[in-house]
Amino acid sequence: xxxxxxxxxxxxxxxxxxxxxxxxxxxxxxxxxxxxxxxxxxxxxxxxxxxxxxxxxxxxxxxxxxxxxxxxxxxxxxxxxxxxxxxxxxxxxxxxxxxxxxxxxxxxxx
Amino acid sequence: xxxxxxxxxxxxxxxxxxxxxxxxxxxxxxxxxxxxxxxxxxxxxxxxxxxxxxxxxxxxxxxxxxxxxxxxxxxxxxxxxxxxxxxxxxxxxxxxxxxxxxxxxxxxxxxxxx
Numbered sequence: 568x569x570x571x572x573x574x575x576x577x578x579x580x581x582x583x584x585x586x587x588x589x590x591x592x593x594x595x596x597x598x599x600x601x602x603x604x605x606x607x608x609x610x611x612x613x614x615x616x617x618x619x620x621x622x623x624x625x626x627x628x629x630x631x632x633x634x635x636x637x638x639x640x641x642x643x644x645x646x647x648x649x650x651x652x653x654x655x656x657x658x659x660x661x662x663x664x665x666x667x668x669x670x671x672x673x674x675x676x677x
Numbered sequence: 678x679x680x681x682x683x684x685x686x687x688x689x690x691x692x693x694x695x696x697x698x699x700x701x702x703x704x705x706x707x708x709x710x711x712x713x714x715x716x717x718x719x720x721x722x723x724x725x726x727x728x729x730x731x732x733x734x735x736x737x738x739x740x741x742x743x744x745x746x747x748x749x750x751x752x753x754x755x756x757x758x759x760x761x762x763x764x765x766x767x768x769x770x771x772x773x774x775x776x777x778x779x780x781x782x783x784x785x786x787x788x789x790x791x
Contacts, residue, residue, distance in 0.1 A: 571719075601778050610680070611720070611768070611782040618777075653719050657778045664710075664733055665778060667719030 569594050571654050571668035579674045580644050588639040588671050590628075590654030598656040600630055600637040601665065605651040614639075614652070624648070644675045679703065681783035683769050689789045690759055697755045698786045702771030709752050710780060711744055712768040713737070720768055726752060759790045 570593040580586055592598060600617040615623045617630040617637060628639045637654060651672050655665040682701045690696050702709045707728050712720035723742070725733040728749040738744075741759075746752040756763055766787050770780040 576717075599778055610784055613779050616776075616778060655719070655778070664722045664725060664735075665720075665780065666722070669717065669719050 569598075569656065569666050571656055571666055573652075573654055573668035573671050575671045576669070577672045577674065579676065581676050582646055583643050586639075586641045586644045586648070586673065586675075588652050588654075588673065590637045590639065590668060592635050592637065592654075592656050594635075594656060600628070601655045601657070602626070602628055602637075602639050603653045603655055603667070605653070607650070611653070644673075646675045646677055649673055649675045681769055681771050681781050683767075683783040683786050685786055686784065687787045687789075689791065691791050692759060692761060694759055695755065695757045696759060696788065697753055698767055698769075698788075700752045700754070700769030700771075700783060702751070702769070703773075703781055704750075706771035706773050706781070707749065708772045708774070709746055710770045710772075711752070711754050712770065714766045714768060714785070715764075723754075756788075759788075761790050764788055764790045 572591045574589050602614040603611050604614040605611045626641045628637050630637050651670050653670045654668040657665050684699045709726045711723040714720045722735050723738050724744050726746040729746050741757045744754045766785045768785045770782045772780050
């Protein structure tokens, strides 16, 4: 079954510390992986896609097919990074049915 | 605001009543999605439209739920004979045909069934 697991409900770090938000997936085909973010009182929005191999707001994520992981990383956390982060996957052949994890709340303390 | 808009923002209803939500997608987007989110969970896919055609429905979508997108623009989601378990945030999203998986979400409709 297709599944996305985010093992941490809450991750708390100090400003300037490195951040790693974990995401593991279960999927037998060729998934596309995404990170979505929801800042306080804002809408859920796309942060980055694995296929783009881009860095957004200092965040990167590498798809590791051997470990079926797509962890989100940032070397130096900022207070404005505090938000809810959701990992999601999509069947590369589908039209956008995303399967989301339960989310990790990142809290960056000053 | 040219983003996805949803109406109403909040809905309180009694068990057994019918409710209808509306979603207006970004105007140039031909794909429209409905998701449901409960506390402590990520969004769960309900259904998807490409233009006016409903192309995919989740098994989560019981026969009490119906969605329409009659002219390929706005969409409605109706829940008949609401149950307390229907209490959730109902999210609408839209996307174009370009970037796969890049959904633009609305602010959602929070449903409370008493």
